[in-house]
Ligand code: ATP
Ligand code: ATP
């Protein structure tokens with residue numbers, strides 16, 4: 105689905121985000137106060153604008169409320185990040201995602217109404233930590249404090265050659281297998297009679313500790 109995005113701040117974070125969205129066929133407007141940063145994305149972005157997002161009228165003139173998503177990717181200049189977020193929300197922007205530099209910044213951005221606040225350095229640190237602790241877990245999403253979803257690669261031979269129902273994944277771990285990736289092919293909502301092969305990747309949903317246990321056992 106093609107959606108529209110406005111990315112304010114084209115540093116490393118905003119730039120990588122813009123490239124990813126463009127590579128996947130989305131409409132992206134890039135905004136930065138720095139002409140050099142804007143020029144880096146001029147040829148690939150749908151549109152670029154050199155402007156100071158702190159200024160009241162800048163986001164209004166860009167009709168910021170018309171975008172499906174607005175990302176405030178300004179880090180160091182906390183004042184600019186906060187003002188751009190307030191301006192975007194005041195103008196009626198729907199889904200505002202803001203990047204925080206630290207905990208205080210995160211609290212402020214949440215308080216002023218950002219719909220989602222991310223802290224990339226912290227989140228990446230956690231992710232790498234998890235990866236080191238659980239090398240078979242390819243992907244991990246926290247659904248709530250208690251539940252998570254993960255992609256777990258099956259390498260333990262006692263798990264291969266058996267069906268999902270024979271392995272009792274639901275009864276033993278309380279997990280639901282929602283998809284299986286086998287040699288690059290994805291099987292969504294696999295039948296319980298599906299036989300698991302070596303190196304199959306199972307997407308499982310359930311209690312966090314059970315997801316961790318399952319990952320350890322299939323190791
Ligand atoms: P990253 O980690 O993504 O590289 P950063 O956290 O180090 O970024 P900055 O470099 O301070 O944060 O800001 C990211 C981008 O935001 C820069 O390209 C910067 O020019 C731009 N920027 C800063 N202030 C404003 C502003 N008021 N309006 C528009 N863009 C801005
Ligand atoms: P982050 O984005 O993770 O907050 P950063 O990219 O802004 O970090 P710095 O703050 O410069 O990077 O460095 C991260 C940490 O490394 C700091 O705690 C700093 O004290 C420490 N550090 C910096 N230089 C050295 C050094 N020469 N030896 C040991 N530690 C160092």
Ligand code: CA
Nearest residue numbers: 115116179180
């Ligand atoms: Ca940074």
